[in-house]
Amino acid sequence: MTLAVVVGRLIAVVALSVAVSTAAIVGRDRLAETRREYRRRLGSIAPYAAVLCLVLVANKIARDVGPDASELIGLRITPYLERLDGVLLWPLYPTDTPQLVVWIQSMATPELTAYFAAVYVYGYVFLLVFPVVAYFALPRPEPLRRTIVAYCANYLIGVLCYVLFIAYGPRNLLIEQVDQLLYSQYAQYQFVTDAVNDETNVFPSLHTSMSVTAALLAWTTRREYAAWVPIAAVLAASVCLSTMYLGIHWGTDVLFGIALAWISVAIGTRFEETPPTLEGLKRRLVRLGDAIPTSRR
C-alpha cells in the first residue's frame, strides 16, 4: 500500500528527471544516432549487462540472507565506528571533539532537511540511472562497460563487508543527539529503505560509494558530457553529506564508501584496458595454483 505509492512516486520523479536531463545533456543528435545503432550497442554491452543483473540478484539475496549469516560470522563494530567518528573532527576541535554526525546535524534547518531527504532518495537514484542512459547514447561502449563493472564491484565488495561487519548507524545509537531526520519527518521513505536494505548494513556506505563512483566516472567522460561533471559532483557530495545529515551513516562509513568508490572505478578502468579473456583467467588460476604451497615428495 504505502510502499507501492512511495515507489511509484520515486519511479515517476526519476523517470522525469532522466528524461529532462537526457534531452538537455545528451542532445538530439546522439539520441537519433542511438536510435539507429541501438541493436549493435546492446550487443556490445550484453555480457556486461548480464553480469550486472546477476550481481543485482545475488546482492538482493545476500542482503536478505546476509543479516542472519553475518550474525553467525560477522564482527559487531558499532561501538568502534562511534569512537572513530568521535575523533574525526579532532583537527577542528582539539578539545571536546564533537561527534561528526552530531556536528553536521547541529546545522539542520527544515529547508536543508527537505533538500537532503530528496537527495538521499531521488537524487541518488537519478545519479545512478542517468549515466547508464547517457553512456548508452555514446558511440563507443567503453564508458558504459566501465560503469557496469564499477557498479558490480561496489555491490560485491559492499555486500561482502555487510556480511563481515555488523553495524548500526548513528540514528540507532546516538539518538539523544542524533535525530532520525529522514524518518521522523518523512516517515513514508522508510518503507522503501527498509524494503531495500537491512539497518545493520551501514559499513561502508553504499550510497556514498555508488554516488562517488558515478561522479568519478563523469570525469572520465568530461569530453562528451562536460555539463554532467559539475552536476554529478554536486549530487555526489550532497548524497555523502545527506547520509550523515540524516543520521543514517557514520562519517567513517562515508570515508570507506569513498575509498570503495575509488577502488571500484579502478577495477572498472583496469577491466576496460585489459579486458578479461579466458586465457588470462587460466593463466591467473595457474599462477594462483603455483602460489599455494603444497608438499611434494
Place this chain on the structure above:
Amino acid sequence: MASRHAPSRRALLAALAGSTAAASGCVGEARNLVGRDRTEQLSLRIVTLPASEDPYAVRIATHLADNLERSGIATLVDPIRPDVLFRETLINHDFDLYVSRYPSRGDPDELRSMLYSAYAEEAGLQNPFGFSDLALDDLLDDQRTLKGTERIDRIHEIQRHVLRAQPFTVVCFPDRIGATRTDRFGGWPAGGLDQPMDYAKLDRTGSRSTLELVLRNERVTMNRNPIAAEHRNRGSIVGLMYDPLVRPLRGSPEPIDWLAESITWGRTDGGEALSASVRVRETPWHDGTPLTAHDVAFSYEFLRDTSLGGFETPVPTPWRRGRISLVDAVRVHNDRLLEFDFATGVRSVAQRALSVPILPEHVWRERADPAEIAGIDVVGQTTEALVDANEAAIGSGPFRLADAVADESITLETFPDHFLYEEQTDGIPDRFSGDPPFDAVRFTVAPSDDTAVEVLLNDNADASADGLQARVVSRIVRSDDVSLTVRRSDRFYHVGYNCRRAPTTDPNFRRAVAGHIDRRTIVAESLGGYGTPAQAPLRGKWVPDGLQFNGAATIPFLGTDGALDADAARETFREAGYRYEGEELVTRAAP
C-alpha cells in the same frame, strides 16, 4: 610428547633463575616486580537493543556509558538485534552489563525466578545475572509459603536485600503508549492492546470484520515458539493461539478459569501445600486432534525438562521457569480430569503455575531431541524445543494461524471449534464469551514507530499492537482520527550485571555503577516524561515506603541535575577498593 618434556625444561630454567637470583639480591627484586601483572584501564561493554527496537534502552545505556567514561572506565555501548541480544545475555551469559526491559507482570514471585541461585547456570530468563545468595534464596522460598501481611513483609525484606546487593539496577517503569482508531472497533483498553484477553473485550463499531494492527516487533512473523525466550516479549500474540488453564486478568486478583472448566482446591496428604483437581474443557487442537488431560500433564512435564529425561541434566524451559517450579507433581485421572500438587500453600501463588501455555503432546514430544544447530553455545544442553521456530503454531487458542510472511505480516483467524464459540463457557464472564468482535486479526510490520503512526494516520490500521515511544505522541495528538492512550506498565527498565565475571561480581562495584544512573533525568529527557523513575522492581503495596523513589534513591545519583560529579564518583570507586592511575580506573591486566 612435548608436555612430558616440559616439566624438566621448566625445572632447568627455574634452577638457572634460582642460581642467578642467589648471585644477586637485586635480580630477585626485579623478578618480584616484573612477575607482577601489569595494570590496564578497566573496560566495560553495555549491550542493548538498537534505537529502532527500543530507543529508551539505548538512551539509558548511553547515559550510563557516558557517566562511567567520566569516572575513568572505558565503556562501549553495543546495540544488538533482539534475538541475538537475548541469546547472548539469557542463554550464553556472555555480557558485562545489559540494559533491557524485564517482562514483568508485577507479581512478587517473579523475583524468585530472577534471582534464585539454582537458576544461575540455567539458560533463560531465570536469573540471567548469575546471582547467588543463600540468605536471599531462603527468603525467596519463604515468601511462597506466607499469606497476607506476612508475605508482604517478606517481599519488602527481599527487595531491601536486592537493592543492597544490586544484582540489577531498576531504572524506571515506562508508560505504555498506544494509538487507536475508533471508527471500526471500540473498547480499547488503556495503553492499547496488550494481554490476549484485551482482544476479546473489543467491540465492532463498523462493518469491517478484520482487525488491522500495526506491529513493531516482527519476531512473531518468523518464530512462534511459545517458550523461546529470545523471541518473546510477553507472548501476547502467541498467547492468542495457545491457551493456559487459567488466564490472568489485568486489575483482577483472581484469574479466570480458561482451559480449566473447574478447579477444586485441596491440601496434599497431611501437608500444608495445596493441591488442585482440574477438569479440562472439551476442545480440539487447531489440527483437529482432541485436547485431553494428558496434553496438560505433558506440558508441565515438558516445560520442566524439555528433553523429557533424555539428557543427564534436565533442560528446563527458558521462560516461565519459576511458574513451573511451583508444581511438584501432576497425576492424570482420565482424559478430562487431572490433579496437581503444588510447592506452595498460597493459592494466589499456585495460580501462577496454571497460567503457562498448554502444548499439544503429539507435536512437541518429538522436539525433546537434542538440537544440533549452531547459534546457541552447543554444550549438549539444548533441545529441539528451544530452537524450533514452531511456524505452524498448532495451539488450542481462540485464534489460529491463517497466514504469515516473514518480516511483513501475520494473520490469525477465529478458530470456530474453540470452546468459547461452542457455548462451553461456564465460569467465563459474559464479556469474553460469545461471538468474537472480529473474524481475523492481521498484524502488519512497520519498520519504526514513525511509520506505525503513519500507517494509522493513513487509515490502514485500527491500532498499534505494541507500545510506542514518547517521540510519536505529538503526531498522534495532532490527529483527529487517531487517539492516544497511556497506561503505566509493569515492565521496568533495568541494568543487568553479569555476576559471573569480574568486576561485576563485586557488589560494591555494582553499587558504584548504580550511582551513575540519574533516573529523574532519564525519565524526563529520554522518556519524554512518559514513565516513572523507580529503584524497586515491584509496585504498590509490595514496595516498602523507604524504597519508593521519591527524588533520591537509596544509592543516590553521584551528581546533580543529570551532571555527574566525577570526583565524587571516583571517590566511590576508590572506597570500593578500585585504583586510579591518572584519569583511568585500572585493574590488573588479563594474563
